[in-house]
Amino acid sequence: MSYAYLFKYIIIGDTGVGKSCLLLQFTDKRFQPVHDLTIGVEFGARMITIDNKPIKLQIWDTAGQESFRSITRSYYRGAAGALLVYDITRRETFNHLASWLEDARQHANANMTIMLIGNKCDLAHRRAVSTEEGEQFAKEHGLIFMEASAKTAQNVEEAFIKTAATIYKKIQDGVFDVSNESYGIKVGYGGIPGPSGGRDGPSAAAGGCCS
Amino acid sequence: MLESELHDLSDDADYAASQQQGSASMMLGSDSAKQSSPRDGAEIVFQKDNVAIHPTQFASERISGRLKLIKQSSSLFMTWIPYKGHNSEARLSDKDRSLYTIRAVPFTDIRSIRRHNPALGWQYIIVVLSSGLAHPPLYFYSGGVKEFLATIKQHVLLVRSAEDANIFLVNDFQNTLQRTLSSLELPRAVPLACGPSDMSVDESILNENQERADNGVNSGSLSVTQFHGRPRHKAHDPARDLSIQVLEKFSLVTKFARETTSQLFGENHSNGFSANERRTHIQANLDHSKNSSNVVENTSEKSPVALDSHEFDNLSLIWGKPRQPPLGSEEWIIFLDSEGRVTDSEALRKRVFYGGLDHELRNEVWGLLLGYYPYESTYAEREFLKSVKKLEYENIKNQWQSISSAQAKRFTKFRERKGLIEKDVVRTDRSLAFYEGDDNPNINILRDILLTYSFYNFDLGYCQGMSDLLSPILFVMDDESEAFWCFVALMERLGPNFNRDQNGMHSQLFALSKLVELLDSPLHNYFKQRDCLNYFFCFRWILIQFKREFEYEKTMRLWEVLWTHYPSEHLHLYVCVAILKRYRGKIMGEVMDFDTLLKFINELSGHIDLDATLRDAEALCICAGENGAARIPPGTPPSLPVDDGSFYVQQDDEVL
Ligand SMILES: Nc1nc2c(ncn2[C@@H]2O[C@H](COP(=O)(O)OP(=O)(O)OP(=O)(O)O)[C@@H](O)[C@H]2O)c(=O)[nH]1
Ligand SMILES: [Mg+2]
Helix, strand or coil, X not given: CCCCEEEEEEEECCCCCCHHHHHHHHHHCCCCCCCCCCCCEEEEEEEEEECCEEEEEEEEEECCCHHHHHHHHHHCCCCCEEEEEEECCCHHHHHCHHHHHHHHHHHCCCCCEEEEEEECHHHHHHCCCCHHHHHHHHHHHCCEEEECCCXXXXXXXXXXXXXXHHHHHHHXXXXXXXXXXXXXXXXXXXXXXXXXXXXXXXXXXXXXXXX | CHHHHHHCCCCCHHHHHHHHHHHHHHHCCCCHHHHCCCCCCCEEEEEEEEEEECCCCCCCCCEEEEEEEEEECCEEEEEEEECXXXXXXXXXXXXXXXXXXXXXXXXXXXXXXXXXXXXCCCCEEEEEECCCCECCCEEECCCCHHHHHHHXXXXXXXXXXXXXXXXXXXXXXXXXXXXXXXXXXXXXXXXXXXXXXXXXXXXXXXXXXXXXXXXXXXXHHHHHHXXXXXXXXXXXXXXXXXXXXXXXXXXXXXXXXXXXXXXXXXXXXXXXXXXXXXXXXXXXXXXXXXXXXXXXXXXXXXXXXXXXXXXHHHHCCCCCCCCCCCECHHHHHHCECCCCCECCHHHHHHHHHHHCECHHHHHHXXXXXXXXXXXXXXXXXXXXXXXXXXXXXXXXXXXXXXXXXXXXXCCHHHHHHHHHHHHHHCCCCCCCHHHCCCCCHHHHHHHHHHHHHHHHCCCCCCCCXXXXXXXXXXXXXXXXHHHHHHHHHHHHHHHHHHCCCCHHHHHHHHHHHHHHHHHCHHHHHHHHHCCCCCCHHHHHHHHCCCCCCCCHHHHHHHHHHHXXXXXXXXXXXXXXXXXXXXCHHHHHHCCCCHHHHHHHHHHCCCCCCHHHHHHHHHHHHHHHHHHHHHHCCCCCCCCCCCCCCCCCCCCCCCCC
């Protein structure tokens, strides 16, 4: 399928916070309690539309276990967006956010858009991290923030799309040189080049059309 | 079994054995009608003794054998079977013998035969297959080349090449594909395999390499550059890929043959190259796989014929042994004495290696393969061990079961471990009937075993991936204690995969990179160029022994094969190489970068042909031989760590 842009996303965060479930909810629109823990990385993809333009999200769902980090770090390279996930019912997953951020800052490109997600908000009765704490952390570190539930699908769609919209805005503002793929953005055929110019888009001059 | 059936058809057992295997090489033929074995109504139309090959550069080291032409209905086959125990050199192993054996090659698979009449020494021929593969030179120590060619001429169309009177093109008009193939220009594969009497052709290769060398750093990476430059569709030409693949594999064999030839007849012919220059050239190329693939790339650029992918699969390795049906209970009894001891564990391991086990035997045999039960134990001893071990298991299990909740509050490490395991067992193979559904008791057994293991080996503890390894073991053993001890035995081998610092994984990935460098240097150079030498894309394969790459039954089959440690305890690394080699054309042709490659490899899951891969892996392992073993640093899992402290330090910072 043709797209105007392709964005590479990574999903990071402690093991068991629900990264794979968020991905499955987003790509397949279902909560899948029967699935395997992630070893290395799994891939997902979905088309979305922003500003009437088709955008393909290529999503890398990484393994959260600490000892896999030396491997999973190598997946950060060239990601345009990251979903940093913690589990609102497990305090330690929130406490580890700083070290995840540090990894991201070190191994991903500086302009990567990061969305902080407090997952499992359906389990409000077991909440161990308040919404305000999440908001506060996001604010301090310049992240977008949402609480979500992979189980009920609450805010899942929004989290992925809001991240894409932010990246898209950065392109419009000329923050990225989209011809440089290390930013995790590819310009597709039939796509619209950003202000800094598209790499390959013969129909670029045709305006907003995305056929 | 089969063998006795075959015996009356031939006077020597080797021949019979070769026929058994021959059916596989015949399946390589593109004419499906010829898949039947030539044993019915087969007629030997030519037979020559003292036909030998030289596997090394020492003239004294030769493998002698019998060359035959066999006619069956309208097809002609060639076989060359080394004599058993007649080798002039005891150093030649059975491996060598079976490696070089030519098993019933149908003439439809032969493209040409090249005759060499050196001024000094014996006449020899080189048989080139339509795949581009060439067999090592066959030396006729008792003469008979002319007679050999004359006999062929009586049965298949043999045309002398217009360009070279010593090249005979073979044609079998029953088969249109073959007709097309053999009408092609003679492949450059011929000069690669030929001896010094054809220096003019060799020279052209040298020049070619010279040209390339002028443009870049080394011929290896150059061949890759070249690869990129070509139009895309070329990269997908399976015939091309095939010839590279086969030729590379073969080049390891031919290397010896070629050096032999030089040694045997000296280099002092009136050609432009002195022996020294020639040697330097060979040295400079480091290994022939670089060299050969350059050569082949040229060949196939001229080749308009593409074999279909099915054929490509069948053809991918000429000396890979056919897989056998799994070992069943009737045959299993034969391996045991009356009290249940395995009398010949090597034979058992070999049998399991080639066929795996019937599912109902796994329960009995896995414990032996894993080393939990000694091969020499009797039925009674195993029963006894089982009961002793059961008590021991209960004791270890009791260690954590007796931790009260009050105590657990002050035992964070325990709580964390337990929590982690509980999170993971509900995410392990839940789509299988055995683990499916809420409150499935098998999930609790998984948890108990893993938690008990983390007390049994507290230092290693629990790490993700372990539940993947335990799941099939519990499924097969269907007994908590037995599954635990088999898992313990497996972790004796694979424990380092789960070291916190990942050094066990890194050393295996490093060894893998060394093997690919040996067995497929263009691919190695490609990975190097693309910054993929860390081989992280093979991480999951190695960590959990391909568990996520195959369906459950296939995984169990692969595991029991790997556990035999039959051709090598590092066979799993050769399996990695085999898979990569299968897709090398696509990987390089589509110029995959790290991200694309990782995704591609991930998505191979469920699409890998296990039997073909195992065949390739075995052949690669044999092919690599000691060279391969030497590339794998001591202490690389599943080898036991070496104690001198100097083990596999990754001095090479290419990796990591
Ligand atoms: N109630 C609830 N449970 C969830 C939610 N998301 C995930 N889970 C559960 O949390 C567990 C872990 O989810 P995964 O998606 O596998 O976690 P992960 O982050 O991918 O973990 P790793 O692959 O190990 O890194 C699963 O058993 C899910 O059923 C959620 O939104 N609500
Ligand atoms: Mg996951």
